[in-house]
Amino acid sequence: MSIGNSPEDERPFEDDREEARLSIGHALRQARIAAGLTVDDVTNATRVRISIVHAIEADDFAPCGGDVYARGHIRTLAKAVHLDPAPLIAQYDAEHGGRPAPTPAAPLFEAERIRPERRGPNWTAAMVAAIVAVVGFVGFTAFKGGDDGGGGKTQVAEGSTPATSKSASPTPRTSTSDTPKAAPSDSAIAAAPQDKVTVQVSAPDGRSWISAKDHNGRLLFDGLLKQGDSKTFQDSQKINLVLGDAGAIQLYVNGKKIEDSFQPGAVERLTYTKGDPQVG
CATH class of the missing domain: 1.10.260.40 (lambda repressor-like DNA-binding domains)
Incomplete structure (x- = not known):
């Protein structure tokens, strides 16, 4: 003993x-x-x-x-x-009973992710069709005028110039109005509402288990974010995050990329609110 x-x-x-x-x-x-x-x-x-x-x-x-x-x-x-x-x-x-099945994201955020994919009428295709019709008409008129001799050819050339200018002038206005309707990229969240906090979580180079809750503690997502996947969360006050492998995650908060150098495999608990991103 x-x-x-x-x-x-x-x-x-x-x-x-x-x-x-x-x-x-x-x-x-x-x-x-x-x-x-x-x-x-x-x-x-x-x-x-x-x-x-x-x-x-x-x-x-x-x-x-x-x-x-x-x-x-x-x-x-x-x-x-x-x-x-x-x-x-x-x-x-x-x-401990095995790994749980991933929980799907709340329908609110799925709808939010799908909404920017809407597109307006394809005015560009209509504009191109109109230009092709004008060019074809001018070409046909020039060809017909060539059969009448040199004098007719000169008259048609002078008349075709203003006709082409008039049809082409709406081109910049149509393109300009179409530009804002293009679908934004997954990371373009700079236009997030100022009265809310918007957090985008993506896994470009790996995968990680993540959990997200709103300011009331309601679970928004709890599961595996696979490589290439992205999730967007929004709340009126704050978003609470837990990252199982923070080194594999890329964050955008209120339109700003978070530059923190998270270590691979590190577990991070983060809180983001309205205004400038702040780690909780």
Whole structure:
């Protein structure tokens, strides 16, 4: 019997090696110690709070706030201590009922995304058809005048010049009126309403689990944003975001691109309001 040792010091002598090997928190803690890192070092490197790091190493995932956030924290901590996160994520899914199915975005924002795709009448095609008709008429008149001799040819050439000018003059006005009706690109949200906060989240180079809530705490989206996908959220006061892998996300807030250099695999909790974008 060892005198003066704490229960934690005596734990390696117990016959529970298999159980420790299967523990996610134990694997992360052992890898951190082997890498010569403290909890403070891991917190500074990953931005995950100290209390959450301690809880995960004790296999307590409740402080993470849900399965999506727990997976993101496990992935972030595993990378920080030089572990492959895939087996740990698979183990977490097996122990907690598997990965949930993605929740579709609220119909309000689907309608908002589709609305800019409307186009007005195709005035350009009508204008081109009119010009072709005028040019054909002028060509036919010139050809007919050529049969009457040189004098007739000169008269037709003089008459065709003003006719062509008159038909071509509406061209700039028609093109100008058609230009504002072109559909905006996915990132063109600079014209967002000033009395609301508009947040666009896209994953151009990877994928990430994201969660979005309005100022009342109502869940707007909770699921996987695949590579190339984009979501737009809008509220009268603020949008609360959680990014499972912030390094894969590109943000536009109230028409402005957010230039924060998020680390790959890092979990970020952000809040954006009206006016200049501010990280909460």
